[in-house]
Amino acid sequence: MHTPDTQPIAPRHPDVVMRLDRLGSFHQSRLSFMRILLRRLQSEGWRVERTLFEIDARGVGRAVYTAHGPDRSYSLVAFANDLPPEKRSDRVIATEWDATFTLFDGVPDAADLARLQANVPRQEAGRVSEKELSLSRANRSVRLWDHVVESLAAGHQPDPDRVAEVGYLMRTTAVYGSGKFGAADREQIADRPECQAPFQIEMLSVYLTRAFVMDLVEHMARMRAPDTAVPLDPDLRRRFGIGNSTGLGMAPFLVTHPALLNNWIATREEALARIRSLPRASTDEARTLRRFATRAHLHAQDWHSEHPVQIAKLDALRADMAALLAHLSTADLQADQPWNRLWLWAEQALSLEGQELLASLLLEPYPQLVDPLACCMAADETATWRIDGAMRSDRLRALVQDIYGWALAIDWTSPDAQARVWYTSEAKLEPRLGERFDEPIEPYEQPLCPGRDAARLWADLAHTAHDNVAGFLMRHPQHRHIVRRAQIAARLPYAEIRDNTIDAAMMPIDMLRLKLSFFGACHFDPRSDRWLRINMYQHAPFPHELGARSGDDWAYPFLATAAE
Amino acid sequence: MTLSLNEIEALSRKAARGAGLSWGLAEEAGKAARWLVAQGLPGPQVLADLLTRNDGADYETLCPHDEDEGRWTARGGTLCPLISGAALCDHASRLAAGEALHLGRTASPMLLLPYLDAAARMAGRSVTVSWEGVSLTCGGTDDIPAGMTDALSTGMVDAVSILPGETCDAETPSPTGRADIPETTARQLDHFAQRTYAPETEASRLAGAGAGLTDND
Numbered sequence: 018m019h020t021p022d023t024q025p026i027a028p029r030h031p032d033v034v035m036r037l038d039r040l041g042s043f044h045q046s047r048l049s050f051m052r053i054l055l056r057r058l059q060s061e062g063w064r065v066e067r068t069l070f071e072i073d074a075r076g077v078g079r080a081v082y083t084a085h086g087p088d089r090s091y092s093l094v095a096f097a098n099d100l101p102p103e104k105r106s107d108r109v110i111a112t113e114w115d116a117t118f119t120l121f122d123g124v125p126d127a128a129d130l131a132r133l134q135a136n137v138p139r140q141e142a143g144r145v146s147e148k149e150l151s152l153s154r155a156n157r158s159v160r161l162w163d164h165v166v167e168s169l170a171a172g173h174q175p176d177p178d179r180v181a182e183v184g185y186l187m188r189t190t191a192v193y194g195s196g197k198f199g200a201a202d203r204e205q206i207a208d209r210p211e212c213q214a215p216f217q218i219e220m221l222s223v224y225l226t227r228a229f230v231m232d233l234v235e236h237m238a239r240m241r242a243p244d245t246a247v248p249l250d251p252d253l254r255r256r257f258g259i260g261n262s263t264g265l266g267m268a269p270f271l272v273t274h275p276a277l278l279n280n281w282i283a284t285r286e287e288a289l290a291r292i293r294s295l296p297r298a299s300t301d302e303a304r305t306l307r308r309f310a311t312r313a314h315l316h317a318q319d320w321h322s323e324h325p326v327q328i329a330k331l332d333a334l335r336a337d338m339a340a341l342l343a344h345l346s347t348a349d350l351q352a353d354q355p356w357n358r359l360w361l362w363a364e365q366a367l368s369l370e371g372q373e374l375l376a377s378l379l380l381e382p383y384p385q386l387v388d389p390l391a392c393c394m395a396a397d398e399t400a401t402w403r404i405d406g407a408m409r410s411d412r413l414r415a416l417v418q419d420i421y422g423w424a425l426a427i428d429w430t431s432p433d434a435q436a437r438v439w440y441t442s443e444a445k446l447e448p449r450l451g452e453r454f455d456e457p458i459e460p461y462e463q464p465l466c467p468g469r470d471a472a473r474l475w476a477d478l479a480h481t482a483h484d485n486v487a488g489f490l491m492r493h494p495q496h497r498h499i500v501r502r503a504q505i506a507a508r509l510p511y512a513e514i515r516d517n518t519i520d521a522a523m524m525p526i527d528m529l530r531l532k533l534s535f536f537g538a539c540h541f542d543p544r545s546d547r548w549l550r551i552n553m554y555q556h557a558p559f560p561h562e563l564g565a566r567s568g569d570d571w572a573y574p575f576l577a578t579a580a581e
Numbered sequence: 582m583t584l585s586l587n588e589i590e591a592l593s594r595k596a597a598r599g600a601g602l603s604w605g606l607a608e609e610a611g612k613a614a615r616w617l618v619a620q621g622l623p624g625p626q627v628l629a630d631l632l633t634r635n636d637g638a639d640y641e642t643l644c645p646h647d648e649d650e651g652r653w654t655a656r657g658g659t660l661c662p663l664i665s666g667a668a669l670c671d672h673a674s675r676l677a678a679g680e681a682l683h684l685g686r687t688a689s690p691m692l693l694l695p696y697l698d699a700a701a702r703m704a705g706r707s708v709t710v711s712w713e714g715v716s717l718t719c720g721g722t723d724d725i726p727a728g729m730t731d732a733l734s735t736g737m738v739d740a741v742s743i744l745p746g747e748t749c750d751a752e753t754p755s756p757t758g759r760a761d762i763p764e765t766t767a768r769q770l771d772h773f774a775q776r777t778y779a780p781e782t783e784a785s786r787l788a789g790a791g792a793g794l795t796d797n798d
Contacts, residue, residue, distance in 0.1 A: 108790060144582060147759060160798055196587025204586070204757050264790050402612075403699055406671025442785055443778035449789030451779075461779040464604040487671035490605075494640060497605020497667070525791075547791030 026293040026357055028286035032423070035282070035515040041527025042330070042369040045572055046377035047387045048285055048394065049537030051554060052569055054220045056388065057211060058560075059568030061087050065225070065560035068092075068124075072233065074240040075099045076115075079134065080232075082225045083124055084560070086211055091150070091218075092121040093225035094130065096138050097233060105156050107190040107262035107548075109447040114140070114154035115187060116230075120222040122148050122201065140191075141445060144199045150218045152200060153192040155226060158183050158260060162234065165249075169238035172245040180256055181319060184540060184552045187230045188260025192219045207395075214391050215277065216536060227259035227554050251562075255571075258555030261538065264548040265448040268528040269439065271514065272465045275502060276396040279509035281535050284393045285376070286511070291386055292379050293357040303350035305382035310345055312573035313378055314338040316539065319574060324543040326524065330370050337371025384569075401505045404497070406487030413486055413503065414478050417471055420506045423515050424468030425475055436521035439465040450525060450547060466519040470499040537572065583759040590615040592770050593628055599776035600632040601640075602663060609670075609696070610663045616695035619756030620725050624691070626762065627734060629769035631689040634736075635661055636773075644668070645684070654685035659737070662689050666696030669743065670703065676745045677704035684741040687712075691733045694719060697743065707746040712738040720749045 033039070045052070057063075064085045072078035077099050083092040100115045117138045121129065129148065136143030140154055161175075161183040168175040194216070195203035206212045231254060238246040271278050298306075317334050344362060349355060356379055363375045380387045418425065427434050438453045440461040451458040464470065474496045483489040490497055506513040517523060525547040533541065538551035556574060558566035584592075594611030598604060610628065617624025635643060642657025644664045653665065665684060675682065687693070690712050701708040701720020708719045714732040717725065725733075779785060 110786075147583070147585070158798070196585030199583070199585060199588070202585045202587050202757065403703060404667075404671055406668075407674035440779045440789075441777065442781055442789060443775065444781040444786065446778065447790055449779070449785060450791075451785060451789055456782075456784060458779050458785070461777060487668065490671055491644065491668055494603040494606055494644070494664070497603055498608060499605075501605060501608075545791035 023296045023354060024294075026290050026354075028283070028290040031510045031513075032515055034286060035511060035513065037514065037516040037518075037523065037527040039369050039373065040514065040531040041524065042373045043531055043534035044374045044377045045534055045537040045539055046285065047380045047384065047569075048281075048288065048391055049535060049572070050214060050216045050220050050394075051224070051537030051557075052572060053214045053391045054217050054224065055557060055563070055568035055571075057217075058084070058086075059563050061211075062564070063560075065228070067232070069130075070232065070236070072097050072236055076233070076237055079130070080229055081125065081130075082229060082560075084221060084225065089122075089209065089211070090124055091221060092124055093222060093229065094119050094121050094125060094133050094137065095226070095229045096134065098138065100156070102159070105159070107156060107188070107264075109141075109191065109264065109266065110445050111190070112140075112142070114138075114190065115157045116226075116233075117154040118152070118222060118226055118229075119145055119149045119200075120151040120218055120225075122150050122206070141198060146199055147201045147205065149200045150206065151192060151194050151222045152198055153189050153219075153222060153226070155187040155189045155230070155259075156262075157187050158185060162186050165234050166237050166241065169235060169249065170242040170246050172242075172247050174247075174250050174253055177253060177256070180253065182321065183260075184256075184555055185258045185260035186234055187226075188262050188550060189223060189226065190262045191266070192222060192261075194219050213395055215281070215394055215396075220536065223259055223261075223553055224557075225560070227257070227557075228559055230259060231257060231559070255556055255558065255562075258540075258552040258557075261533075261551050261553055262544075262548065263529050263533060263551065265439075265450060265525055265529075267532045268518075268525050269448060269463065269465055271528055271532055272467070272518070274396070274398060275505045275512035276398045276401055276509055278514075279512040280394050280396045282511035283509070284390050287393075288380050288383075288387045288390055289360075289376050292383055293354070293360050295356060296354055298351050298355050298382070300351065302382040303355070306350060306378060307345050308576070309378050309381040309573060310338070310341055312576060313374055314342060315574045315576070317374075320540050322542045324545075326546075327541065327543050330368070333368035334370040334374065337367040337374070340366055341371065341375065401508055402501065404486065404490070404501050405504055406485065406490070408486045408504070410478060410481055410484055410486065410489055413489075413500065414475075416503050416507045417475050417478065420503055420513060420515075421468060421471035421475070424471050424517070427468065427472065427517060429469055429472050433521040434517065435466075435469060435519055437519040437523060439463040439519070453519075464498050466517075467499060467502055467513055468515075468517050469519060470496070471503065474499050474503075539572070583761045586615050586618060586756075586758060586760070589618050589625060589760050589762070592767075592774055593625060595774035595777050596628070596632055596770040597663065597773070599773035600636055601638075603640075606663055606667055609667050610692075613663065613666065613692055613695040616698065616756065617691065618760040619758045620694075621758075622691060622694075622725065622730060623734060623762075624695075625760065625770060626766045627689045627691050629766045630736060631662065631692065632773055633769060634688060640664070651680060652683045652685065658686060660684055660687040662687055662692035662696075666693045669693070670696050670700045673700040673703035676700055676708055676743070677706060679745050681745065682743045684743070686737065686739050687741050688737055690715075690735065690738050690741055693741065694725075694733075701749060704745065705748055707749040709744045709746050710741060711744075712741045718746060722750070 069081040080095045096117045104113045165175045438451045526543045540552040543549040557571040590611040593614035597607035597610035614624040643661035645653035697719040
């Protein structure tokens with residue numbers, strides 16, 4: 018006799034989740050930082066005003082957008098530039114950009130603006146102060162920018178297909194936060210409710226940047242042809258996100274913030290486990306899931322890439338979505354732990370892209386269950402950072418085996434296993450990845466290969482005479498950082514990427530996508546194995562539309578009314 | 582111009598690594614400089630002096646050896662406070678058990694304070710640290726008394742004693758602040774930090790960050 022299984026489902030094991038190919042297949046969800054931000058802006062009735070907009074016909078000038086919340090205000094200060102095309106580069110080593118920005122804590126006065134004008138356009142070569150919370154820049158998508166300005170100036174809307182093809186008018190190429198280049202440390206603002214969730218400052222900066230860029234393109238069209246220019250149609254306008262070009266800098270961040278990484282993943286896994294554990298679902302919940310799956314299918318079709326790896330993943334994802342929609346059309350989504358049954362089906366039937374998209378989709382019908390978990394995603398790295406020297410050596414041995422078993426199984430004498438070196442270049446301190454056996458870079462290696470380091474620790478632990486960690490580390494200081502990581506991962510199961518980050522076949526873009534998916538980015542478009550472009554806030558309401566349109570329901574394309 | 586605490590920590594960590602400390606010790610040196618700055622003490626200056634003094638010295642000559650029960654000395658004659666500090670944290674359970682620890686000749690003892698503060702919080706009891714002209718209780722909520730900066734900034738002491746005290750609150754505050762460090766200190770630390778950066782080459786520039794496609798599109 019069949020007995021409905023209503024046992025709670027445990028979160029997935031870190032050995033399953035923390036593999037690079039799976040992490041590199043993550044998608045945005047209700048727990049993404051952009052969605053957390055816009056839910057707050059909407060529920061608290063934030064108001065955004067443009068207090069300054071002085072841009073000339075060449076596109077040079079400045080603007081200020083201030084967001085007023087219940088207790089505090091934040092201002093995006095933007096500087097627009099007339100950039101010669103040959104200087105346009107998304108690399109860290111660039112020195113000029115189409116536009117540069119800072120998020121100011123409060124409302125800047127004339128002296129602040131003068132100081133920022135002298136520094137912000139220089140980015141890393143300038144200095145900001147504790148009054149500034151972020152520093153960023155953006156470059157135009159030339160192909161789409163010119164088309165939109167020309168169309169609007171001529172009095173008609175741009176071609177929607179060309180808008181869809183690129184998806185944004187400018188892409189940011191770095192958004193520096195906490196303490197960088199003199200900016201305020203995160204600790205200075207961490208106790209503010211609106212800064213509690215991770216990266217809210219950076220997400221606000223980018224959200225306001227999108228508003229500025231759209232105003233700028235309409236302004237440029239008006240300056241070119243005051244008599245004929247028209248503004249963008251509001252529905253078409255929302256199809257523009259803000260792009261971002263992301264390089265290797267994000268990858269080290271994940272390794273150097275183990276508690277934060279754990280909390281992001283643990284929160285998402287907890288949400289998924291709770292939903293899989295539900296004994297039944299209502300008609301409405303089932304309908305919501307089906308509708309979001311249809312929208313996600315549309316999203317997969319709008320997602321373009323020229324990178325062979327991503328093209329193959331997108332083919333698989335589109336096939337996954339077709340299979341999912343077919344399955345959903347007949348499956349019982351209401352009885353006998355319906356979401357767990359769906360999940361178990363997906364583990365057999367879908368690629369990693371499809372499985373992880375389903376993990377995100379399953380959160381959509383349950384705002385009350387999922388959204389409050391957002392408060393668990395911040396982390397205090399210091400709480401787990403100090404080494405426990407009293408731990409017995411055999412306990413550490415057991416931890417290493419448990420957490421890094423996958424690394425102990427690797428033959429580290431094989432050149433492929435250690436092919437890569439993470440290092441920092443003296444050129445603008447750009448983070449880079451090199452070939453250990455072809456370039457003279459090994460002396461500059463950063464500690465971003467926990468697997469290899471755990472294997473080295475294991476070798477020395479095997480025959481240590483010291484019975485505790487304190488004694489062992491006194492004689493083996495080179496293992497100190499990896500002992501710390503092992504002890505952190507013992508308490509925080511998702512703190513460590515359980516994969517070889519220096520393997521010849523490792524794809525850094527997997528690490529970038531993991532982080533960007535938590536931001537809420539989509540349309541991941543790798544440009545090589547080590548940098549990618551994304552789109553942010555596509556379809557989201559603009560600040561003046563918040564309240565009239567949902568601050569949360571925008572992350573998937575909308576269906577034509579008939580299909581709803 | 583002031584630096585953020587994150588900048589102080591990053592610069593100090595890279596400098597410590599550039600001066601030859603292991604990554605784990607360098608990470609803690611960065612936190613130590615940050616902690617001292619937040620207390621209003623010239624941590625980066627003292628760190629720069631220490632790294633200059635110990636540049637090129639072998640770990641084995643600088644690290645503590647516990648040959649005499651509870652008394653740590655360095656085979657090279659002078660203990661490094663960054664190595665000893667980390668070891669003191671690792672031995673917090675000895676302080677928790679009420680054991681006193683004594684260090685022999687130690688360079689730049691101010692750098693021990695952040696480690697002792699952490700050790701006291703891990704041990705759950707305050708720790709009184711003393712050297713000539715200085716006696717301070719770590720792990721409590723009291724600020725470091727003003728006017729002690731000179732005595733704390735000494736480059737070398739012959740002995741440091743560390744005595745466990747009363748039980749204390751284990752809560753670790755998250756200090757804030759900024760640092761205005763002298764130009765010479767910034768230059769010294771940057772000189773060491775530069776050793777962690779790979780020299781620019783054409784191959785590195787082209788391949789290291791994955792270029793090859795145009796951004797002008």
